[in-house]
Amino acid sequence: MEDGNIAASALILTGPDSEESARKVMDQVLKAGAFSLSDMEYIVSTGYGRLNAPFAHKKITEISCHAKGSAWFFPEVRTILDMGGQDCKAIRCEAQGKVTNFVLNDKCAAGTGRYLERIARLLGLSLEEIGPRSLAPVDGPLPIDSACAVFAENDVLHFIRQGKHVSDILAGAAEALVNRIVSLIQKVGFEEAFSISGGVAKNIGIVRRLESRLGVRARIAPEPQLVGAVGAALLAQELAGRLSR
Amino acid sequence: MITAGVDAGMSSLKAVIFRDQELLAAQAVPAGTNSVQDTARTALDLACAEAQVDLSEITRVCTTGLGQSYVTLAQDRSAEATCLARGIYWLHPEAKTVLDVGAQKSLAVRCEEGRPVKIRANARCAAGSGRYLEMAAEVLGYNIDELGAVSLRTDEYVELENTCTVFAESDIITLVHAGAKPEAVIKGAHRALAQRVYTLLLHVDWAEDLCLAGGVAGNVGFLKELADLVGRSLIRPDNFEFTAAIGAALAAATV
Numbered sequence: 069m070e071d072g073n074i075a076a077s078a079l080i081l082t083g084p085d086s087e088e089s090a091r092k093v094m095d096q097v098l099k100a101g102a103f104s105l106s107d108m109e110y111i112v113s114t115g116y117g118r119l120n121a122p123f124a125h126k127k128i129t130e131i132s133c134h135a136k137g138s139a140w141f142f143p144e145v146r147t148i149l150d151m152g153g154q155d156c157k158a159i160r161c162e163a164q165g166k167v168t169n170f171v172l173n174d175k176c177a178a179g180t181g182r183y184l185e186r187i188a189r190l191l192g193l194s195l196e197e198i199g200p201r202s203l204a205p206v207d208g209p210l211p212i213d214s215a216c217a218v219f220a221e222n223d224v225l226h227f228i229r230q231g232k233h234v235s236d237i238l239a240g241a242a243e244a245l246v247n248r249i250v251s252l253i254q255k256v257g258f259e260e261a262f263s264i265s266g267g268v269a270k271n272i273g274i275v276r277r278l279e280s281r282l283g284v285r286a287r288i289a290p291e292p293q294l295v296g297a298v299g300a301a302l303l304a305q306e307l308a309g310r311l312s313r
Numbered sequence: 314m315i316t317a318g319v320d321a322g323m324s325s326l327k328a329v330i331f332r333d334q335e336l337l338a339a340q341a342v343p344a345g346t347n348s349v350q351d352t353a354r355t356a357l358d359l360a361c362a363e364a365q366v367d368l369s370e371i372t373r374v375c376t377t378g379l380g381q382s383y384v385t386l387a388q389d390r391s392a393e394a395t396c397l398a399r400g401i402y403w404l405h406p407e408a409k410t411v412l413d414v415g416a417q418k419s420l421a422v423r424c425e426e427g428r429p430v431k432i433r434a435n436a437r438c439a440a441g442s443g444r445y446l447e448m449a450a451e452v453l454g455y456n457i458d459e460l461g462a463v464s465l466r467t468d469e470y471v472e473l474e475n476t477c478t479v480f481a482e483s484d485i486i487t488l489v490h491a492g493a494k495p496e497a498v499i500k501g502a503h504r505a506l507a508q509r510v511y512t513l514l515l516h517v518d519w520a521e522d523l524c525l526a527g528g529v530a531g532n533v534g535f536l537k538e539l540a541d542l543v544g545r546s547l548i549r550p551d552n553f554e555f556t557a558a559i560g561a562a563l564a565a566a567t568v
Contacts, residue, residue, distance in 0.1 A: 084486050084487050084490040085487070085490055085491070086487075154480070174480075175475075175476060175477060176438075176476075176477050177477045177478075177479030177480055182479055182480075186479065214437075215437050215438075216437055216438050216439050216478075217439075217477075217478075217479045218439035218444055218448070218478045218479060219417065219437075219439055219444075222323075222417075229346070
């Protein structure tokens, strides 16, 4: 970010070596903005692998960064769902993205985007495809009862062997995941306005179901997977400002 | 009276045949992709051949296990904990506790003379079942049958922090990428599973003799880690993997 605006961004998949991934995405974003590393006054790292970004001056939790980033995109936001492949967070915040409460699931893949990733892989579909298809069931959502992401794959295989419609399987998986997300949001205490960040925000099947369950429209940033990084950059700006004073 | 017991597990179907209190045959067939009913029939046919009895000579068939509702050839059904308690009493009458670790669930049963008195099960999370070790085997390129022996090769272990099987899978990839020894990771996985099933034993106030049942009891690496936690010797009777099926066959005889 430069003077409060996004000057450049980059997004890559994390490989098995998160330090290498951190360097790679940093190289890409510097290149995209025609910057060098020394141009950066202050760098904040966040996220699951934030300890593996050696060039960062400070590491800040993704809770703070997602709240900060979400409030930058949507100043009225009070409840945030941030959901990616590794965890799922429901965050309550005040103005300027000040966090007042949060509930985190990083223990069980069944409550994260990983659940959908695995089901998509099993069905031979891309992540982009599964959202729209889950919204068009033929005979209705199938019950995917297993509360474990591994066992849910058995349920899915069972339905595949029975020749069930893929869209019905996807609708069932989306319903099951949304049930788990809603209970997380209820735990943190839901209040309007509502925003979704992280990779799951790109899944229209999850977004529409959440909106209908919560009875609100979800605010989603143009690139929901960058919200945490934007929050980190905003906090870096504040920290750099404090340094220069 | 000749009876049969069918245990419809996630990875294999077990069939046993009894004449009164005598075990005549015990056969296991991998679950595969055929219907549970067809596979149960295959297992029962094999058991009949081994016992040299005709299917028509079997008075009653009782089924148990996760897939029991699909075994339509059986006249009776019985809960797994009941079958385990009954089966272990036949295999090892001094048993006070039976721990069954299978491909998709684990079950601890405190029992008195063949009856379950306290039960604790995990069937909701793969991390508490054999599925967890299958994941470790797959991701590290080992055959599941050799995994236990690999675990015994080392005293070193790597602590696996994530419980969830899915997350542990990513952790294992990252750990090995960062230079961890596969054997030490495998030992870590066996320890982690043993610790989780040990909590089931604590919940049922386990007492000796402690007996093992289920397919994972065939894994020597798992047995070693569990024995370390329990601090006592574990008993694994002959035909341990047929414990529930034996209990079912004995239940069929009492109807």
